[in-house]
Amino acid sequence: MQTVDRVAPGTGVRDASVASGQTGTQPANRSFAQSLSREWLAIGAADTDVRSFAALCAVFAAVLWGQLVRGAFFRLDLTVFTSFAVFGAVVMPHARAAVRTPWLIASAGSMALAVGVSAIARDQLGAALCPLAAIAAASSLAVVGICASQRTERLLFGRVVVDAAVVTGVLCIVGVALHVPAFAELQAEGWRASARIGYANATGVVLVTGLLCACWLAYESGALGDRLRAWAIMTGLLATQSRGAVLGLAICWLLYLVVHRASARILAQTTAWALVAFVGLIPAIERSHAQPVYALCGIGLALILLIITSTGMSARSVQLIAVSVGWSAAVTTVVLLNTRVADSGSDSGRLRLWHEALGHLSATGVFGAGPSQLASFSNGRINQLFDHNDLLQYGQYYGVLGVLAVALTVAWLAVAFTRTRRVVMAGMWVLGVAAVVSLACDAMVDFPMQVPLIPATVGLVLGLTLGRGRGVDATADLHHREGNAL
Numbered sequence: 001m002q003t004v005d006r007v008a009p010g011t012g013v014r015d016a017s018v019a020s021g022q023t024g025t026q027p028a029n030r031s032f033a034q035s036l037s038r039e040w041l042a043i044g045a046a047d048t049d050v051r052s053f054a055a056l057c058a059v060f061a062a063v064l065w066g067q068l069v070r071g072a073f074f075r076l077d078l079t080v081f082t083s084f085a086v087f088g089a090v091v092m093p094h095a096r097a098a099v100r101t102p103w104l105i106a107s108a109g110s111m112a113l114a115v116g117v118s119a120i121a122r123d124q125l126g127a128a129l130c131p132l133a134a135i136a137a138a139s140s141l142a143v144v145g146i147c148a149s150q151r152t153e154r155l156l157f158g159r160v161v162v163d164a165a166v167v168t169g170v171l172c173i174v175g176v177a178l179h180v181p182a183f184a185e186l187q188a189e190g191w192r193a194s195a196r197i198g199y200a201n202a203t204g205v206v207l208v209t210g211l212l213c214a215c216w217l218a219y220e221s222g223a224l225g226d227r228l229r230a231w232a233i234m235t236g237l238l239a240t241q242s243r244g245a246v247l248g249l250a251i252c253w254l255l256y257l258v259v260h261r262a263s264a265r266i267l268a269q270t271t272a273w274a275l276v277a278f279v280g281l282i283p284a285i286e287r288s289h290a291q292p293v294y295a296l297c298g299i300g301l302a303l304i305l306l307i308i309t310s311t312g313m314s315a316r317s318v319q320l321i322a323v324s325v326g327w328s329a330a331v332t333t334v335v336l337l338n339t340r341v342a343d344s345g346s347d348s349g350r351l352r353l354w355h356e357a358l359g360h361l362s363a364t365g366v367f368g369a370g371p372s373q374l375a376s377f378s379n380g381r382i383n384q385l386f387d388h389n390d391l392l393q394y395g396q397y398y399g400v401l402g403v404l405a406v407a408l409t410v411a412w413l414a415v416a417f418t419r420t421r422r423v424v425m426a427g428m429w430v431l432g433v434a435a436v437v438s439l440a441c442d443a444m445v446d447f448p449m450q451v452p453l454i455p456a457t458v459g460l461v462l463g464l465t466l467g468r469g470r471g472v473d474a475t476a477d478l479h480h481r482e483g484n485a486l
Contacts, residue, residue: 145463
């Protein structure tokens with residue numbers, strides 16, 4: 001084996017990559033990542049077979065559609081979303097083999113079984129179509145990810161998630177800065193970005209997944225373009241003011257710090273520049289009139305800092321600037337938005353909902369109340385609020401089998417990640433773990449698993465992470481560690 005040292009531009013991070021009989025593979029991959037960063041959309045860099053290209057277009061259409069139509073929450077939106085996702089899986093080569101992946105069978109199969117049993121027990125078979133369609137969409141995108149056979153394909157599909165997230169991030173920034181009701185909500189604590197998804201906390205989770213993929217690509221390419229995309233997504237995430245999403249991202253950063261320090265540095269620097277831009281959005285958040293001048297000043301200053309620290313500056317200097325600027329902007333944000341940071345109204349409301357949900361569990365019994373409430377909401381009818389805790393929500397809807405399905409999914413994913421720890425590039429491996437961790441953190445205080453777009457996007461990332469590809473041995477494809485110079 002030959003150890004090759006590489007410095008990622010703008011990070012000053014040296015990593016050790018072990019080339020297992022494939023000396024030219026990593027430079028070629030890095031070259032492709034850099035060329036991909038220069039494209040406006042991932043499809044522009046695609047150079048693959050016709051079926052894989054069709055799948056790429058279908059996945060992009062599905063993810064972007066979901067982000068532009070309220071997370072594919074409602075019946076017609078969900079139908080189109082699921083159709084795109086299923087089409088992508090059907091045309092992807094070797095999809096039949098991917099469907100037999102153990103962790104996919106365990107997670108999708110157990111959840112579909114819980115929904116079906118509950119629907120039959122409560123005589124709600126028609127209502128089961130909504131949750132089953134969401135499961136089908138998530139499984140289909142996971143299949144596409146599993147089938148991605150080459151490193152370049154995985155980069156392409158990861159970039160698709162980033163492209164859609166950039167659109168949503170920009171809409172979030174515009175919505176708050178210009179007070180556009182279609183992209184932001186006026187709440188008691190001020191304006192909060194929600195883009196076209198319509199619920200700020202769900203938008204935050206979507207952007208966290210996109211940000212994690214963007215930081216992975218920024219590490220792979222070391223290019224300014226990928227850093228700009230990560231910054232736009234992070235700024236949009238801050239504009240949502242979703243504390244659950246930010247907390248999940250903070251936990252992911254700690255994970256990166258332990259497992260993959262290069263990505264931790266990129267994420268920290270991205271957050272520092274995004275905080276500068278967010279300070280410029282604060283006047284628009286708190287005032288009754290739009291404040292585009294302050295927003296433009298904050299965005300302009302953040303872009304200047306990002307550009308000058310990405311071109312020719314030493315890693316030590318970049319770190320010092322990022323730390324000083326980031327902490328200054330963070331303190332400014334906490335001081336100016338203290339009412340939002342210290343807001344306990346939503347916390348007490350969640351505690352009340354959880355207490356009520358625990359009481360409902362005894363009333364709904366072993367098979368749960370059935371999927372009728374979710375189907376009713378999907379058809380546009382207003383009913384009671386979600387429990388703001390997905391475990392309680394699944395217990396209420398699908399009873400004991402719903403809770404067991406969640407537990408089985410977590411167990412199988414843990415096994416899958418453990419088995420692939422040493423055969424998947426550390427940057428990609430930690431991306432998959434972080435996507436699950438961020439989703440799990442938010443699921444404890446909100447309902448991201450009920451928004452079809454979110455589990456489907458995470459499913460795609462998991463497929464890219466845990467899939468061995470078609471006809472390719474994973475150990476020959478990605479057998480090395482990186483980032484921590486182990």
